[in-house]
Amino acid sequence: MLAVIKSYALEGIEGYPVDIEVDVQSGIPGFDIVGLPGSSIKEARNRVRSAIRNSSFDFMPRKVTVNLAPADTEKNGSAFDLPIAVGFLAGTEQIPDAALKDYVIIGELSLDGGVRRVNGILPLLISALMAGHKKFIVPRDNAKEASYILGAEVYALQTLSEVCSFLGGILDSKPVEHSEYSSDPGVNKYGIDLSDVKGQNAAKRALEIAVAGGHNLLMCGPPGAGKTMLAKCVPTIMPDMTFEEAIETTKIHSVAGCTDSEQGVITLRPFRTPHHTASLISMIGGGPNSKPGEVSLAHNGVLFLDEMPEYQSKTLETLRQPLEDGFITVTRIHRVIEYPAGFMLIASMNPCPCGYDGSRIKECTCTPLEKRRYKSRISGPLLDRIDIYADVDGVDYSDLKTGIPGENSAAVKARVEKARRIQRERFAGTLTHTNARMSNAQIKKFCTLTPGCDRLVEIAFDRFKLSARGVSRIIKTARTIADLRGGAEICETDIAEAIQYRVRETEA
Amino acid sequence: MNGKLGALVWMNRICGFATQKMQRLLAIAGDADIRRQFPSLYARVAQMMGSDTAGLMMQTCTDEELLNREFDLLARAGIRTISYADEEYPALLKEIPLPPLLLYCKGDISLMQTRCIGIVGSRDPSRYGLEVTELFSKTLAKCGLTIVSGLARGIDSTAHRAALEAGGKTIAVLGCGIDKIYPADNAPLYKKIEKDGLLISEYGPGVPASNFQFPERNRIISGLSEGVLVTEAGQKSGSLHTANNAVDQGRDLYVVPCNITSSRGFGSNMLIKKMPHCAVFSPDDVAERLGIHGYKEPVSAMQLDFIEEKLVAGLGYAELNFEQLLELTGLGASELNATLTKLELFGIIKKLDNNYYGV
Numbered sequence: 001m002l003a004v005i006k007s008y009a010l011e012g013i014e015g016y017p018v019d020i021e022v023d024v025q026s027g028i029p030g031f032d033i034v035g036l037p038g039s040s041i042k043e044a045r046n047r048v049r050s051a052i053r054n055s056s057f058d059f060m061p062r063k064v065t066v067n068l069a070p071a072d073t074e075k076n077g078s079a080f081d082l083p084i085a086v087g088f089l090a091g092t093e094q095i096p097d098a099a100l101k102d103y104v105i106i107g108e109l110s111l112d113g114g115v116r117r118v119n120g121i122l123p124l125l126i127s128a129l130m131a132g133h134k135k136f137i138v139p140r141d142n143a144k145e146a147s148y149i150l151g152a153e154v155y156a157l158q159t160l161s162e163v164c165s166f167l168g169g170i171l172d173s174k175p176v177e178h179s180e181y182s183s184d185p186g187v188n189k190y191g192i193d194l195s196d197v198k199g200q201n202a203a204k205r206a207l208e209i210a211v212a213g214g215h216n217l218l219m220c221g222p223p224g225a226g227k228t229m230l231a232k233c234v235p236t237i238m239p240d241m242t243f244e245e246a247i248e249t250t251k252i253h254s255v256a257g258c259t260d261s262e263q264g265v266i267t268l269r270p271f272r273t274p275h276h277t278a279s280l281i282s283m284i285g286g287g288p289n290s291k292p293g294e295v296s297l298a299h300n301g302v303l304f305l306d307e308m309p310e311y312q313s314k315t316l317e318t319l320r321q322p323l324e325d326g327f328i329t330v331t332r333i334h335r336v337i338e339y340p341a342g343f344m345l346i347a348s349m350n351p352c353p354c355g356y357d358g359s360r361i362k363e364c365t366c367t368p369l370e371k372r373r374y375k376s377r378i379s380g381p382l383l384d385r386i387d388i389y390a391d392v393d394g395v396d397y398s399d400l401k402t403g404i405p406g407e408n409s410a411a412v413k414a415r416v417e418k419a420r421r422i423q424r425e426r427f428a429g430t431l432t433h434t435n436a437r438m439s440n441a442q443i444k445k446f447c448t449l450t451p452g453c454d455r456l457v458e459i460a461f462d463r464f465k466l467s468a469r470g471v472s473r474i475i476k477t478a479r480t481i482a483d484l485r486g487g488a489e490i491c492e493t494d495i496a497e498a499i500q501y502r503v504r505e506t507e508a
Numbered sequence: 509m510n511g512k513l514g515a516l517v518w519m520n521r522i523c524g525f526a527t528q529k530m531q532r533l534l535a536i537a538g539d540a541d542i543r544r545q546f547p548s549l550y551a552r553v554a555q556m557m558g559s560d561t562a563g564l565m566m567q568t569c570t571d572e573e574l575l576n577r578e579f580d581l582l583a584r585a586g587i588r589t590i591s592y593a594d595e596e597y598p599a600l601l602k603e604i605p606l607p608p609l610l611l612y613c614k615g616d617i618s619l620m621q622t623r624c625i626g627i628v629g630s631r632d633p634s635r636y637g638l639e640v641t642e643l644f645s646k647t648l649a650k651c652g653l654t655i656v657s658g659l660a661r662g663i664d665s666t667a668h669r670a671a672l673e674a675g676g677k678t679i680a681v682l683g684c685g686i687d688k689i690y691p692a693d694n695a696p697l698y699k700k701i702e703k704d705g706l707l708i709s710e711y712g713p714g715v716p717a718s719n720f721q722f723p724e725r726n727r728i729i730s731g732l733s734e735g736v737l738v739t740e741a742g743q744k745s746g747s748l749h750t751a752n753n754a755v756d757q758g759r760d761l762y763v764v765p766c767n768i769t770s771s772r773g774f775g776s777n778m779l780i781k782k783m784p785h786c787a788v789f790s791p792d793d794v795a796e797r798l799g800i801h802g803y804k805e806p807v808s809a810m811q812l813d814f815i816e817e818k819l820v821a822g823l824g825y826a827e828l829n830f831e832q833l834l835e836l837t838g839l840g841a842s843e844l845n846a847t848l849t850k851l852e853l854f855g856i857i858k859k860l861d862n863n864y865y866g867v
Contacts, residue, residue: 201830201834201841202863204841205841205842205845221863351861351862358635358860358864359861359862360864363770363772368631368632368661368662372693391830391861391863392863393831393863394862456853460849460853463855481842492846493842493843494846496847496850497842497849499852500845500848500849500859501845504859
């Protein structure tokens, strides 16, 4: 007898429907899975057999053929265990098949008949819901994640026998209660606050501007000056994630298998710090299963590259596309996948390999060649995508001890949110969200300079030998400074301040 | 082709002789044109340099075509050749022991007739060394002196660059072939000097840089100059060599005192210890000893407000970092940044490394 179960598989961060057809015939006993199963699916037969027996059902010796339709796309993962087992039981008439067509079933089986959590529940369910499916059976451990989807009737069950009783109408299970998204505004959940960083007012101000306008930031300073700590504070002053952002981010993290079953959706902005030995694939995504990489995991959050020149130059150069477009295209033999990658880049570096060039405390021991090599590791095109450059100096001990605590994150965050609101209104109806992503036409439209400002830019252009791109970066930054101030027009002090943050070209 | 020049180019480019050998050959020839008279000199040359070398010279001495091709090559590369007998040859350089007989030049050769001062120092200078170099080079260039240095990394490059930035003139004496850029990262500076200054070398095109040539080059730097200024030299710096040359050649030596706690200025301080009268404390000191008027920076016409005055005064006392300036001025980070930019734009202050500012 033939049973058909609806399930969903992942392609990037979207789901697509897979019909699991289980045909049970009499004949020489065997269990075949066809339809391009990956090795984790081929192994499903062993899990299914044990799970069925250990759930006190009968694994009858029959000729069983399982087809995963569409048969021409390669499938991976363990989410088909449960639908295959249910299909077998329906095919052998151990459970009634009347209710099956109403449900989309997703889940991995353990040998004892338990249902285990799978990755990517959120994107799978969202895609299925959009395709018109309403009822879902998912693992209990994925319940929290699934509960945020409005309009879905999700049944989260714990064992194969529960699933069978439920489908047979014996077990009366309630659908998972819908969870409201709340990001607890005003509560700092990051375990760090800007007021913990002593001194460093120049860098703090640079951070504020960078976050307010979505500008990429490069910090340069000796080891131990507090660059990493400052970077860690960035999420605390970023605006709270909206529901849409949270879902987008959770989708990616869910696919990558790094969500937390307690929490469900990700409410904190991601702060990703890939190590400098990170491979190209781990950074941009890909590999056999085309998993999202660090740039995508940092979507809506911060990608922090500590000691930027230590990264492989190839890895750094791949950041150019996501920095420009906000997404990354991963091309592999079997598929081309587009992952969102809208992150804010924060990079830090030392002034030289030993870290003490120009320091007042310690003498630098690097040769000129070493210094030049170190600096040349960050290519011009990459540097071009960095709007704000901040020098971070070491802190005096007296500052550490007695330093008056500066502003806390909440106060800065309030200003940032105000500036972001102004930007949202400004760019309403366009694809741009922040000042950093303004096109040239938008710069012309929104950043009119007074004659005074114009003169200032002109003097700076001559004196600091700026490039045309350098000028547009200064104007964009000045726009953000004006937004922070709440000013409609860019004034001279805004431009003057922005000029301080220009990227200082290293001397030839 | 000019007899003397032709003879020198023949010996240097075709026979491959350096200055010392050329001088010995010219001494043998006396007043005669060595190329034309070579057959009669053959025996003595063979005795001095061996018959192989003399034989080679014999083969090429009258080959006009070969020589013309060499001159063509030089002309096409834009290289001027000046022999010690030419009137363009700087008089001062003739006074030194073993002056270069043949100079390859690119750029404005009239600069060799101007008053020159050599500025030399470490290839791996401290920030202080660079700052001092910039100050002296800029000011002295503005006084009308031509800055002579060796286009090496560090102090040398900074001296050249500062002179050009101040709108002054500069001569770079290379320790490698005139067409070689060493170190290679000085290519932009090389091109700039070729355009606005003068590049000279004792070595013809194609000669690679090699260790022994740099000390030889140093004697030309001091030879061209009325005085040599050492801005920062470590214990084993090549610039000490230039300083010794200067003294041997009877030139003035000026040394800027360095930080006594840093090994980077050890050589400079040792020079001062040995020759205390060499110490100079400002560009005016140098100008005074050379008998020229010091250069006065025109007073900025910009009106400073109260806080800006305070800031500039504070920086005049010591270099301060951003945090200290916040405390000094009582401004917020945002206003302070704006103020600093304004003062920086008008050239009153400048930003240093690690968020420090100075005047």
